Amino acid sequence: MNVPVFLARKVRHAPEGSFSATVTRIGIGSIALGLAILIVAFAVLYGFKHTIQQKIFLFGAHLGVSKFTNNMSYEETALPLHSNLYDDSTKIPGIRHIQAVALKAGILKTKEELSGVILKGVGRDYDWNLFQGSLVAGKVPVVGADTGSGSTQLLLSQYMANQLGVNVGESVPLYFLGNAPRARKMTVVGIYDTGLEEVDKTIALGDIRLIQRLNRWGPDSVGSYEIFVNDFARLDQTAANVFQALSPDMRLTRVTDQYRPLFDWMLLLDRNMVILLSLITFIASFNMISVLLVLMMERTPMVGLLKALGAANPLIRRMFVFVGLNMVSWGLLIGNVVGLGLCYIQDRFKLIPLDPKNYFMNYVPIVWDWPTILALNGGAVLLIALVLWFPTFIINRIQPVKALAFKK
Incomplete structure (x- = not known):
């Protein structure tokens, strides 16, 4: 020993x-x-x-790409869906997933209450996996369907559902303001709760085709791209790779800048x-x-x-x-x-x-x-x-x- x-x-x-x-x-x-x-x-x-x-990533992807514009409202300037960035995203190092979305401001109104809302339109390429832990009732909306009422389905936050007094399966009018206000009868198919107050008070999800029709866009026009990276610790490096693939009229934003206080x-x-x-x-x-x-x-x-x-x-x-x-x-x-x-x-x-x-x-x-x-x-x-x-x-x-x- x-x-x-x-x-x-x-x-x-x-x-x-x-x-x-x-x-x-x-x-x-x-x-x-x-x-x-x-x-x-x-x-x-x-x-x-x-x-x-x-x-945060439920509504703020790692990287966002939008049209270069001085417009600070939620009325977006259209981007082409099939761009070099979108179609060749798999060739850019660091990118895990890319999806096209669009935003439009509106008002949800019931007989007793109303609530301002930002409708986030998503398509078939949207990744719903992040919602598994935040969905508290119902299901996610069917989007991009060729038939049926998919474009009128709505995913509301628990905060807005309580404020308006609506539940899953009920209908609620959604008004879009403009030169001629337009209304759409939406069906609440799901309710989510993130706990992030600034998100839960404003964001609802629906079909991107509804926003395309309201904005008189074609099916090949979207509001922005959302990009998710393989390794969040290397966000800056992936952002530099994405920046090289942007056209001159595109703007790149990081989620760390969008939600800097958090x-x-x-x-x-x-x-x-x-x-x-x-x-x-x-x-x-x-x-x-x-x-x-x-x-x-x-x-x-x-x-x-x-x-x-x-x-x-x-x-x-x-x-x-x-x-x-x-x-x-x-x-x-x-x-x-x-x-x-x-x-x-x-x-x-x-x-x-x-x-x-x-x-x-x-x-x-x-x-x-x-x-x-x-x-x-x-x-x-x-x-x-x-x-x-x-x-x-x-x-x-x-x-x-x-x-x-x-x-x-």
Whole structure:
């Protein structure tokens, strides 16, 4: 057996109830508590960011392309559907999906209430997968159908449905203002709820063919393109690739510019997490140094005896490092069990609620990011292993004669 490991086992097995055993438990507890807090913190942080981003992407794609114009209203200038950008999007690096949409302002009116609305017209190329978590009643509208009443189906927000007092299956008039106001009888087929107030108060989804007819556009005219990228972390690089494919009369916008306050808020969360990580790392490192110093003071006579028998300082230092790493392993085990357990309970039972008006969601979200969890465990081992070497250098100053005479 390796000598440092054998001696470390002797140091580790202190009598139950002794001061040394108590200090060891404190060291294990501090590591476990720090790791559990970090696991929960990162799971919640990533949960917040992922949930908010997914809600934003429901109505604000990663990249948007529209016609260059000075018009600041919702009356869009038409883009051709079959452009080089749209038809050759698969050849542009970084693009996952592209879809054509159109916007038009209107008013929904019932006998008692009315509500301003921005109708977002979508076609067959629209990706409805993002709506799976936000659809609270009914279904998404049928769009781009050759027959039937698909162009009169409407997807409303829960906020507007409550304001107007309408439910799934009911009809509501939608008025479009202009030189001659026009009305369309729309059927509510679904209700969504994102928790983003500025979206829920204004956006309804329907068939793009309705807007094309109202604007007197042909079937090959749309209001804008929405582009989703493969890797959101490389948004700027993909935006540069898309920009190269634009014609001179097209304008490119990023979702990070369109919803800058929300992304600034998420950046602030990242900064807070760095501060939290730094504080917990400092406290855990300080505790481990303190624990190891106490253990060395407890074992001063043994250190003197080992030196008197010819043991070199590096050998004794490695012995105490093994003791520290043993505590780290137990601390990591307990910390993972506690941290992952708390995350599982919240993810499974949604025990901690949130006010959607302030947090844009109904409960604390959890995201299982296993690379981050593994990095936290690996980083804790490496950092504490390095930190543990510093207090062991005090062994060089222990003299065998004085250490053997040392009384606890």
